[in-house]
Amino acid sequence: MVRTRNRRGEGGKLRADSLAGARELVEQAGDPEAVTLRAVARQVGISAPSIYPHFADRAAIMDAIVDDAFADFNGAISAAIEQASGPVAQLRAGCAAYLRFAADRPNRYRLLFMRDPRATGDPARDLVPAVGKELALGPAPAIRTQSFAALVKSLQGCIEAGQSASTDPYLDSAAIWVALHGYATLHVLLPFFPWPDTDALLDRLVYGLARIAA
Amino acid sequence: MVRTRNRRGEGGKLRADSLAGARELVEQAGDPEAVTLRAVARQVGISAPSIYPHFADRAAIMDAIVDDAFADFNGAISAAIEQASGPVAQLRAGCAAYLRFAADRPNRYRLLFMRDPRATGDPARDLVPAVGKELALGPAPAIRTQSFAALVKSLQGCIEAGQSASTDPYLDSAAIWVALHGYATLHVLLPFFPWPDTDALLDRLVYGLARIAA
DNA sequence: TGTACATCAGTGAACGCGCGTTCACTGATGTAC
DNA sequence: TGTACATCAGTGAACGCGCGTTCACTGATGTAC
Numbered sequence: 001m002v003r004t005r006n007r008r009g010e011g012g013k014l015r016a017d018s019l020a021g022a023r024e025l026v027e028q029a030g031d032p033e034a035v036t037l038r039a040v041a042r043q044v045g046i047s048a049p050s051i052y053p054h055f056a057d058r059a060a061i062m063d064a065i066v067d068d069a070f071a072d073f074n075g076a077i078s079a080a081i082e083q084a085s086g087p088v089a090q091l092r093a094g095c096a097a098y099l100r101f102a103a104d105r106p107n108r109y110r111l112l113f114m115r116d117p118r119a120t121g122d123p124a125r126d127l128v129p130a131v132g133k134e135l136a137l138g139p140a141p142a143i144r145t146q147s148f149a150a151l152v153k154s155l156q157g158c159i160e161a162g163q164s165a166s167t168d169p170y171l172d173s174a175a176i177w178v179a180l181h182g183y184a185t186l187h188v189l190l191p192f193f194p195w196p197d198t199d200a201l202l203d204r205l206v207y208g209l210a211r212i213a214a
Numbered sequence: 215m216v217r218t219r220n221r222r223g224e225g226g227k228l229r230a231d232s233l234a235g236a237r238e239l240v241e242q243a244g245d246p247e248a249v250t251l252r253a254v255a256r257q258v259g260i261s262a263p264s265i266y267p268h269f270a271d272r273a274a275i276m277d278a279i280v281d282d283a284f285a286d287f288n289g290a291i292s293a294a295i296e297q298a299s300g301p302v303a304q305l306r307a308g309c310a311a312y313l314r315f316a317a318d319r320p321n322r323y324r325l326l327f328m329r330d331p332r333a334t335g336d337p338a339r340d341l342v343p344a345v346g347k348e349l350a351l352g353p354a355p356a357i358r359t360q361s362f363a364a365l366v367k368s369l370q371g372c373i374e375a376g377q378s379a380s381t382d383p384y385l386d387s388a389a390i391w392v393a394l395h396g397y398a399t400l401h402v403l404l405p406f407f408p409w410p411d412t413d414a415l416l417d418r419l420v421y422g423l424a425r426i427a428a
Numbered sequence: 429t430g431t432a433c434a435t436c437a438g439t440g441a442a443c444g445c446g447c448g449t450t451c452a453c454t455g456a457t458g459t460a461c
Numbered sequence: 462t463g464t465a466c467a468t469c470a471g472t473g474a475a476c477g478c479g480c481g482t483t484c485a486c487t488g489a490t491g492t493a494c
Contacts (some may be wrong), residue, residue: 008490012436032328033247037481047439049482058481114328116403171410175418182396187252189330196385204389208422222457225470251448261472264450273447 003045016053017044022065031108032115035062067143069111074146076101081150088159088164088212094154095180095206098147099198102184109188113181146178155210165211172210179205217259229268231258236279244321246329249276257259274357281357283325286362290315294366301371302378302426309420312361315410316398323402327395362391369424379425386424393419 006013021043025035037058041048055061080097084090088093102109152173158164166172187195208213220227235257239249251272255262269275294311298304316323366387372378380386397419401409421428 007438008436014437036479043463046437048480049440049484050438053437113400113403115484174407174410175415177398177421178396178415179393180396181400182392182394185399186327186392186395189327193388196388201389201392202424205393208468209418219456219470222469250446252446260470262447263451264471264475266449267470279478 011053013046014046014050018051018054018061019064019068020044023068026065026111027105030110032062032111035065037061037165066111066115069108070143070146072105072108073101074143074150078150081154087154087161091151091154091158091210091212092146092202092206094151094171095176098180099184099202103187103198106188109184114185114188145205148173151177158210158212163212165213175209176206179209188191188198190193228258228260228264232265232268232275233278233282234258236275237282240283240321241280241319241324241348244324246276246325249279253276280325280329281321284357284360286319286322287315287326288357288364291361292364295368301368301375305365305368305372305424305426306416306420308361309390310392310413310416313398313408313416317412320402321399322361328399328402362387365391372424372426377426379427389423391421393423 003017018040021040022035023037025043026032028034037051038048040061041051051061055064077097080093081090084093098120152169155164155166155169155173159166159169183198183201186193202214206212209210217231232254235254236249239253239257240246242248251265252262254275255265257405260321271280291308291311294307294314295304298307366383369378369380369383369387369390372379373383397415400407417428420426
């Protein structure tokens with residue numbers, strides 16, 4: 001609330017503060033619509049017009065926090081994959097981290113895959129056109145497709161190790177993603193539904209859809 | 215646009231007209247937020263206050279079109295089930311109808327399972343508390359849980375016919391629902407993703423999760 | 429060391445917009461006599 | 462058959478709100494001389 005003016009040359013700090021404020025708003029409200037320019041300003045403790053030297057418009061703020069959420073998400077998943085040893089364990093660890101992220105930080109998960117990409121500021125950075133086969137499998141995936149690329153890579157690792165009978169890792173990765181997303185989404189939207197045990201479901205999804213023998 | 219005033223005693227027609235207008239708005243805009251009271255009035259060709267004799271507030275309109283969408287959805291699924299013969303075929307037909315509904319009428323599907331129930335007018339009618347095990351399995355399911363109940367019943371039919379090895383039809387139905395929803399949701403949100411063939415995926419989901427031998 | 433000045437961080441007031449909702453009303457329609 | 466009147470469908474103007482965005486500004490801070 002109370003904020004002391006930045007010193008000269010340090011005006012850029014307000015950008016980081018604004019992003020932090022926007023992040024807090026998402027966390028508190030659970031609704032990306034709550035991230036209004038004025039709400040961010042209130043959260044940070046500045047006047048609304050002060051945002052403009054740092055963001056072109058409201059869409060630019062949304063875009064930045066979505067990227068921020070993706071970075072967080074990617075970090076959680078790649079950390080889980082790295083900690084596991086062996087291709088099958090890595091695949092499962094990545095998928096488990098996916099569900100854990102959605103369960104632990106539901107309001108950030110909303111930003112990732114529960115918003116219409118058309119609502120984003122810069123359409124060119126949207127998930128829709130960026131997730132084409134070539135890009136997702138390429139060497140330097142964009143931040144919004146990085147984890148999907150990691151999933152494909154994990155499944156390819158299982159195939160190379162002779163532990164998966166999959167003949168199309170891209171297709172089967174998409175199937176796994178769809179199932180994870182359905183579980184994550186409905187968990188977020190309907191938290192009081194008597195859901196089955198996460199680990200048991202995860203086993204069926206991963207091993208079944210990746211064609212891995214139990 | 216141009217509308218002639220209803221005759222005396224027929225003022226109630228405006229309620230139906232308003233609902234039709236709200237439905238058209240959802241279909242056009244794809245965003246439930248676009249269904250504002252004033253937009254409905256514009257669509258119908260009346261002034262905004264004229265809505266009030268027929269709906270308590272904006273939330274009541276939203277609630278009504280959500281119920282309308284559920285009735286549509288339930289009708290599509292039960293029709294598909296009735297047309298199929300044999301428990302396994304019925305189960306699969308119901309699931310296929312689920313995906314078909316989401317693909318053909320994406321903006322209505324948004325109303326069903328892609329909105330936060332907290333955004334609805336009357337919290338008591340929300341899906342969250344209504345979908346408890348007892349209600350969903352009961353004899354007269356509410357409109358918003360009817361199709362889930364039909365899914366459970368279909369799976370029970372498969373078990374009784376000795377064609378499913380499932381030991382917990384409620385749990386396995388939830389798993390199927392989750393998978394269907396994930397596929398439907400991401401299709402709606404990311405229509406340009408190179409999705410796998412719907413029928414092949416459906417087979418794997420239904421037979422795999424319902425424990426039916428192919 | 430002191431002072432004038434440019435720069436920079438941030439403000440306050442205002443704009444037009446669309447929203448949900450309220451209120452007093454208008455004027456056509458049917459009915460009672 | 463004609464007329465007064467109650468009822469009903471629907472309106473127009475207004476309210477306060479929060480929003481994104483623009484604009485002219487203020488006042489502290491650092492720097493040049």
